[in-house]
Amino acid sequence: MTSNSEPTRNSPKHILKLSIKEKREFLDSFDRVFSDVDGVIWNLVGNIPGAAQGYRMLISAGKKINFISNNSVQPLSEYERKFKAIGIDVDLDTLVHPATSIVKYLKNINFNGLIYVIATEHLKNILREAGYEIIDGPTKILKESATEFARHIISDEPVRAVVIDVDFNLSSAKLIRAHIFLRHPDCILIEGATDKLLPIAEDLDIIGPGPFAQVIADSSKKRLITLGKPGKDLAEMLVKDFKIENTKRVLMIGDMLEQDVGFGKECGFQTMVVLSGGCKLGDWERETNLANIPDYYADSAADFIELMNDVNKSNM
Structure with a gap:
């Protein structure tokens, strides 16, 4: 039965303010991550401190990481150089832009x-x-x-x-x-x-x-x-090309509400925004499109370091 009520506005949860049980459930809820690059891994100034280590910890925990960017101005060779410099092994054939x-x-x-x-x-x-x-x-x-x-x-x-x-x-x-x-x-x-x-x-x-x-x-x-985020055409292509059967087992991470969160919602993914790029704390409170409000947020991808350490300690 379909409800006629308007969707409710839920506030995103900071991943480090979750309880230990919630942190463990959050990590167990996704197998794959699609991540934006600019504003998440690096910006015009340089690499975002700790972000690469956060992703390396997710990879070590068995999560599949794929990067998706709206920036096709940057040559693939430059992507390759930058990812190599921060110790992340990226198959350029799977880089989406x-x-x-x-x-x-x-x-x-x-x-x-x-x-x-x-x-x-x-x-x-x-x-x-x-x-x-x-x-x-x-x-x-x-x-x-x-x-x-x-x-x-x-x-x-x-x-x-x-x-x-x-x-x-x-x-x-x-x-x-x-x-x-x-x-x-x-x-x-x-x-x-x-x-x-x-x-x-x-x-x-x-x-x-x-x-x-x-x-x-x-x-x-x-x-x-x-064919850039948050396009429906790109969303359909992505889900098909990566053979994603259960979209709820995917986490989309980005620094923009419309381009990244909106795209993740279009794909049916869980969503998380980081505050290391274009989105600032509380921007979602002024957002009129509820599809652009994330499920979770973090100061940066470096927060995965503390989250993973907390979960690992609780498992000892």
């Missing part, structure tokens, strides 16, 4: 066509290496002339997919060109990173790619195929 997810989606639908890309050179190169033909631009400053502007944005090239992710040289001309390509009924719209705001320093956020992707979706009336 927008560039690889977009390629996987295109292969799954047997896409064959020209792609217009608004993104970094790194993402473009991953698409090229996967065998896809892409176009981009305009990349130069255009004269303030309607004729000149039209010459650079209007074309009859057979674009059948528009991909948008982080682009440090985004312009109105690129957005308008994407809108024009999407007028074709067979042209699809794919979004990578969805972040509305990107935290880059203490008390400093910048506009992320999400709002620009939404502008294109609204103007073209196309469905956004979202």
Whole structure:
């Protein structure tokens, strides 16, 4: 029988404030962890103290750890270097981020066509290496002339997919060109990173790619195929690719309410937010979407060190 009552707002529990019995039950409740990277393992300043050791302790306890990021700006070689430096062995084939997810989606639908890309050179190169033909631009400053502007944005090239992710040289001309390509009924719209705001320093956020992707979706009336967190398309792909049968046995850890917690809830996972990145203590109290409120929280992933030690001592 379905209840018609509104969902209740539950406050997340700090993992170190649980009783010993609750700590043990929490650790026993999940077999796999999906974790964000930026703001959880490291940030722009450096590695987050103790986070890597916290994850190594989870791995030693038999938990499977997979990393999932909205950051496809950073090359895979840089991910590999950073994980190696902190002593975490990561199979890059299982690292989930927008560039690889977009390629996987295109292969799954047997896409064959020209792609217009608004993104970094790194993402473009991953698409090229996967065998896809892409176009981009305009990349130069255009004269303030309607004729000149039209010459650079209007074309009859057979674009059948528009991909948008982080682009440090985004312009109105690129957005308008994407809108024009999407007028074709067979042209699809794919979004990578969805972040509305990107935290880059203490008390400093910048506009992320999400709002620009939404502008294109609204103007073209196309469905956004979202392959970054918290996209439903990515959630379905993740559960299928990792052959997850019981989603409640998975814990999603991140530092953002919408991107990480919301994504975990979309997947049916348990969720935990850390306060070492974009989320601050009590942010969930102002959150209007109950799906973005975590089950648990911690100051950082380093809290797993104390939690594991507490449980281990109680087992002696």
